Amino acid sequence: MADANYTGSMVSEFIIVGFPGLQDRESKAILFAVFLTTYFYMALPSIERFNLLLMAYDRYVAICHPLHYPAKMTVKFTLQLLVVCWLGGFLSPILDFSVTLTKQFCGPNRVLQCFCDYAGVLRLACGDVLSISYFSLFVVLSLLLIPLFFIVLSYVKIIQSVLCISSSAGRAKAFSTCSSHLLVISVFFLTSAGVYISYRIPGTSVDMRVMGSVIQNVFPALMNPIIYCLRTKEIRDNLVKSLKRIQIFPVSK
Incomplete structure (x- = not known):
């Protein structure tokens, strides 16, 4: 019965709620300035994944085929790969957005998120989604x-080659x-996996889910x-010297 009250008019705009516990004017102004990104929220993580894959391939060529590295990883070829990564990252969300836009929105228009997340918008659509x-x-x-699969495959080949070094x-x-690259990969993918898992844990507060999205990015x-x-x-x-200078680390006598 509650949904029937909304069928009289169509929704043409959405309100991003952000943190439900921070709804005063000052907090809204700060959060709006910090999180003023729609489309980049989906595109930039995709670009990061492709860049990490490109870096894994670079290390694979450098370690497994060191003599061929200057011929394979030329500046021109590297720039072409970077362009492909950026184009792939910016084009990848289009499919999701186009599918979401096929639905009609005739109910609430408050998106419980700091970003214009298409999943948050999709939940407000009428009918079965x-x-x-x-x-x-x-x-x-x-x-x-x-x-991630191709990154792991690259490092399997790298480890096999390294173990053959006398x-x-x-x-x-x-x-x-x-x-360093492995550490960056671990931070990125473990953070993403943790956020996706937290979304599916019942009882998780909205504020925690919004904060998880912020941490992920x-x-x-x-x-x-x-x-x-x-x-x-x-x-x-230089870092150790600076820390000793401000006496965070004791200076050995």
Whole structure:
């Protein structure tokens, strides 16, 4: 009976609620300034997945075919791969959005999210959206698992090649080359998997789910420069000196 009250007029706009517990004017202004992204919310994580796959392929060629690396990974070929990654990332959400737009919206228009998340919009559609929801889940999992599969395949080949190196110093150097990339991959994919799992845990509050989406987009990007910078010995040494200078680390006498 409640749905029947909404069938008299069609909905043409949606209101993104964000954090239900932060609805005062000041909080809304801050959150709006920080989270003013519609389409980038879906496109940029896809680009990140493709870039991580590209980096895995780069390490595969460098370690498994070192003599062919200059000929294969030319600047022109690398730029072409980067363009493909960005185009794939920006085109991948179009399929989900086009399917969502085929539905009619004649009810509530408050989206419980900080981003213009198509899944949050889809839940407000009239009629049965179960099949579209499963289709969207299939697309998301494909964009998550297919790059991960090829990344794992690349590293299986890399590990096989590294184990064939006779000297322990050579093996250590090869593994050191891949360590930062593996750490970035772990942070990105584990965070994404944790958020997807949390969505399906009953009793999880709306605020926690919204915060999970924020962490999924912010945390990996925040950790990337830290992980890559700390691989450089000069940066590590300068960081330790700075921490000793402000007496976080005791200075040995």
